[in-house]
Amino acid sequence: MITMNSVQLVGKVTLPPRVRTLKSGTKLADVGLGVAENVKKQDGSWDRKMHFVDLILWDQLAEMAGSHIKKGDGLLVQGSLHYESWEDKEGKKRNKIRVKAQRVQRIDLPAPVSAPPDAA
Numbered sequence: 001m002i003t004m005n006s007v008q009l010v011g012k013v014t015l016p017p018r019v020r021t022l023k024s025g026t027k028l029a030d031v032g033l034g035v036a037e038n039v040k041k042q043d044g045s046w047d048r049k050m051h052f053v054d055l056i057l058w059d060q061l062a063e064m065a066g067s068h069i070k071k072g073d074g075l076l077v078q079g080s081l082h083y084e085s086w087e088d089k090e091g092k093k094r095n096k097i098r099v100k101a102q103r104v105q106r107i108d109l110p111a112p113v114s115a116p117p118d119a120a
Contacts, residue, residue, distance in 0.1 A: 005080040007099050011035035013073045019066035029062035031055040054098040074109035077101050
């Protein structure tokens with residue numbers, strides 16, 4: 001059986017990196033990323049839909065994020081989906097899918113436009 005778990009995202013940082021050190025000494029950073037999607041409406045006009053994705057960065061990526069990434073920065077992220085499950089304080093089962101980043105690059109993103117370039 002062939003499997004593949006690969007994600008590539010381009011977006012802007014919505015939550016600045018929260019870097020912490022685990023008991024083992026390993027660095028971990030949580031970063032919020034907003035990813036835009038242009039959606040064509042029934043009337044032919046375009047609408048911008050935002051998706052908010054939580055990223056996990058480990059070790060050197062976590063350190064780099066803490067010192068070089070800030071809210072509003074454009075990022076190109078390559079990584080994989082990471083499923084987490086836990087019980088909250090009330091005993092309810094919770095789960096979340098995040099992106100475990102394996103490569104992160106700061107990029108310049110153009111200002112949003114009202115329609116995608118190929119809409120003409």
